[in-house]
Amino acid sequence: MSDIVNRRSPVFNAVIWSLVLGWIFVAGFPFVWTLWGSFKVQGDFFSKADWTNAIFGIRTQIETGTPFTGAGYFGAWVTNEFWVSVVNTGIIVGSVVVISLTLGTLGGYALARSGKKYAFYLLMLALVFRAMPHITLVSGYLLPFFEWNLWGHLPTAIIVMVAINQPFTLWMLHSFFLNIPKDLDESAMVDGCTRFQAFRRVIVPVMWPGVITTGLFSFLLAYNDFTVTATLLSQANQTMVPKIASFLGTTQTEGNVMFAVAAVVSATAPLFALIMVFQRQIVSGLTAGAVKG
Amino acid sequence: MKNRTFFWFILPSMITMLVFIALPIISVFVQSLYIEHTAVFIEVENCGPFGCTQDVQVDLDATMKLKEMKPLGQFNGFGTYVNRNHLAFVEIGQAWQSSAGLGDFLYKSLNLPFYRALAFTLTYTFVVTPLVLLFGFLIALGVNSLPKRIKGPTIFVSLLPMIVTPLIGSLVLFWMIDAQGVLGATLQKVFDDPTLSLKASPALTWVMLMVYGVWHSAPFAFIVLYAGLQTVPAETMEAAMIDGATRWERTRYVVLPHLMPLTIFISLIQLMDNFRVFEPIVGFSAQAHATSLSWIIFNDLAGSEGQFFGSAGATSVITIIGVSILLIPVLIRTWRDFSRKVV
Numbered sequence: 001m002s003d004i005v006n007r008r009s010p011v012f013n014a015v016i017w018s019l020v021l022g023w024i025f026v027a028g029f030p031f032v033w034t035l036w037g038s039f040k041v042q043g044d045f046f047s048k049a050d051w052t053n054a055i056f057g058i059r060t061q062i063e064t065g066t067p068f069t070g071a072g073y074f075g076a077w078v079t080n081e082f083w084v085s086v087v088n089t090g091i092i093v094g095s096v097v098v099i100s101l102t103l104g105t106l107g108g109y110a111l112a113r114s115g116k117k118y119a120f121y122l123l124m125l126a127l128v129f130r131a132m133p134h135i136t137l138v139s140g141y142l143l144p145f146f147e148w149n150l151w152g153h154l155p156t157a158i159i160v161m162v163a164i165n166q167p168f169t170l171w172m173l174h175s176f177f178l179n180i181p182k183d184l185d186e187s188a189m190v191d192g193c194t195r196f197q198a199f200r201r202v203i204v205p206v207m208w209p210g211v212i213t214t215g216l217f218s219f220l221l222a223y224n225d226f227t228v229t230a231t232l233l234s235q236a237n238q239t240m241v242p243k244i245a246s247f248l249g250t251t252q253t254e255g256n257v258m259f260a261v262a263a264v265v266s267a268t269a270p271l272f273a274l275i276m277v278f279q280r281q282i283v284s285g286l287t288a289g290a291v292k293g
Numbered sequence: 294m295k296n297r298t299f300f301w302f303i304l305p306s307m308i309t310m311l312v313f314i315a316l317p318i319i320s321v322f323v324q325s326l327y328i329e330h331t332a333v334f335i336e337v338e339n340c341g342p343f344g345c346t347q348d349v350q351v352d353l354d355a356t357m358k359l360k361e362m363k364p365l366g367q368f369n370g371f372g373t374y375v376n377r378n379h380l381a382f383v384e385i386g387q388a389w390q391s392s393a394g395l396g397d398f399l400y401k402s403l404n405l406p407f408y409r410a411l412a413f414t415l416t417y418t419f420v421v422t423p424l425v426l427l428f429g430f431l432i433a434l435g436v437n438s439l440p441k442r443i444k445g446p447t448i449f450v451s452l453l454p455m456i457v458t459p460l461i462g463s464l465v466l467f468w469m470i471d472a473q474g475v476l477g478a479t480l481q482k483v484f485d486d487p488t489l490s491l492k493a494s495p496a497l498t499w500v501m502l503m504v505y506g507v508w509h510s511a512p513f514a515f516i517v518l519y520a521g522l523q524t525v526p527a528e529t530m531e532a533a534m535i536d537g538a539t540r541w542e543r544t545r546y547v548v549l550p551h552l553m554p555l556t557i558f559i560s561l562i563q564l565m566d567n568f569r570v571f572e573p574i575v576g577f578s579a580q581a582h583a584t585s586l587s588w589i590i591f592n593d594l595a596g597s598e599g600q601f602f603g604s605a606g607a608t609s610v611i612t613i614i615g616v617s618i619l620l621i622p623v624l625i626r627t628w629r630d631f632s633r634k635v636v
Binding site for chain 1: 294295296298299302303305306307309310312313314315316317318319320321324364365428431432434435436438439445447448449450451452453454456457458459460461464465466468469471472473474475478479508512513516517520540565568569571572575578586587590591593594595600602605606609610612613616617619620623624627628631
């Protein structure tokens with residue numbers, strides 16, 4: 001049977017292949033181009049005269065003596081202290097993932113096991129909260145944070161991002177816990193465990209696949225955030241994404257753009273690694289909400 | 294689960310959401326009713342060799358004190374909502390009376406900052422969402438018929454535009470499309486127009502932002518629809534083939550109806566997410582030609598001319614109302630699914 005399904009006319013094959021190849025090119029080429037160009041000078045990366053300059057590095061050869069240069073990376077990481085932003089991002093992302101998963105597993109477990117009507121209302125409320133544009137929330141924080149001297153510190157941004165992350169985390173973990181059979185923790189409670197002991201001894205050991213998938217999305221939310229980090233953090237505590245934006249904001253001196261290009265490549269690298277390792281989990285996480293809901 | 298236990302399990306999560314999501318919504322509304330203090334003026338007598346003159350000066354001490362005592366500013370009611378930078382009732386009324394026709398009226402209205410942003414936000418939302426579905430579906434069909442071995446790498450590359458930080462993604466495209474960049478320069482050569490610049494024309498800026506939007510979100514639709522394609526019932530497919538359905542007919546009458554619930558899910562999520570469009574405008578530095586509701590709030594808070602909490606609050610409240618309207622179908626759908634599960 002499958003032979004008949006897979007038998008196609010050559011025209012159809014050609015259309016499918018050109019479509020997929022076209023998409024792969026559109027999706028992947030910008031990143032390859034930027035990675036390659038980040039080792040050139042600005043005259044090559046933005047080469048109006050001849051785009052092949054960007055590939056062979058003609059101006060880079062003239063200006064630096066070699067066809068590849070790490071000047072952009074040196075300027076970004078050392079001269080402009082991009083490493084400080086990397087450390088800040090690391091602190092923020094790590095804390096956000098750990099805290100929001102801790103709160104989320106407790107809450108998601110309770111929502112999955114409650115069975116009461118109010119648990120459903122809370123889930124609906126979380127859905128409403130998830131839809132709120134982050135910038136509208138930020139405009140609510142700024143004035144109180146200024147007044148109470150909370151503005152600019154890393155912990156403030158962390159707790160705000162944990163909160164913004166909660167609705168999504170709750171929904172996702174709630175649906176993962178629904179898939180863990182009830183009998184598991186209930187039999188532990190029959191044996192004399194309290195609800196929390198049952199959770200800790202029986203549920204925690206089997207919940208990791210769901211927690212890892214949810215954690216990936218918390219990671220991406222914190223890592224990719226621009227709204228919260230750009231408005232709530234002081235210059236000294238800046239994370240990577242606002243730092244990159246500030247490279248562009250400063251006057252367009254020669255080479256400054258190349259710092260941004262190098263920083264962009266540096267910030268994208270961890271995401272590449274993440275997809276390579278966790279591709280299966282990301283795909284299953286994206287489809288979990290859709291297929292079940 | 295007992296109510297007490299439930300309460301303690303959910304408490305930490307609820308506290309963070311109430312304090313940092315529910316309270317700010319209230320605080321934004323309160324802020325929107327106030328407006329910044331005007332400076333306190335005092336009259337000073339300046340006496341010189343040619344007699345005395347009365348001067349009006351800003352009393353810095355008194356202004357500072359006033360700001361400290363009432364950090365919110367002075368009460369303004371709904372004044373901020375109707376001023377020129379927001380709903381602009383007066384200006385709209387004038388435009389309506391003085392306009393020659395509907396086109397002229399629209400042109401005048403779209404020069405007002407709020408309506409300009411609203412126009413772009415709505416256009417972006419309702420153009421990008423269907424295109425994301427269309428491209429996601431086509432890519433899913435394409436990838437589904439690939440040999441198994443190259444599916445994995447294809448999905449890896451497809452995920453990139455979605456996973457990468459929106460600001461970074463838009464910068465990467467922006468540098469290529471820049472007049473000096475590889476695509477921009479090539480386009481100039483193709484059209485033989487050395488002044489052609491995607492940044493300079495409002496229409497091209499809009500197109501560029503929407504192309505970015507589709508590029509960024511199509512992978513999401515692709516992944517979800519691709520997962521849906523794996524669950525198309527084989528018996529129905531076979532039955533359709535035995536009945537002599539062509540490939541097109543099978544796609545139209547078997548695959549598409551099967552994917553319909555997923556399509557609705559994707560479009561609801563996309564409508565809400567596209568309505569917040571913000572980062573690409575920063576990445577493409579497109580604010581001269583295209584602003585969104587989120588962008589004007591950001592500009593009020595972090596712009597170069599100082600912070601306008603009242604103005605940001607008013608736009609935020611209007612934005613929240615807009616999101617709520619888009620949210621209603623999502624809530625109704627979730628409600629129905631849940632009730633069905635319980636019964």
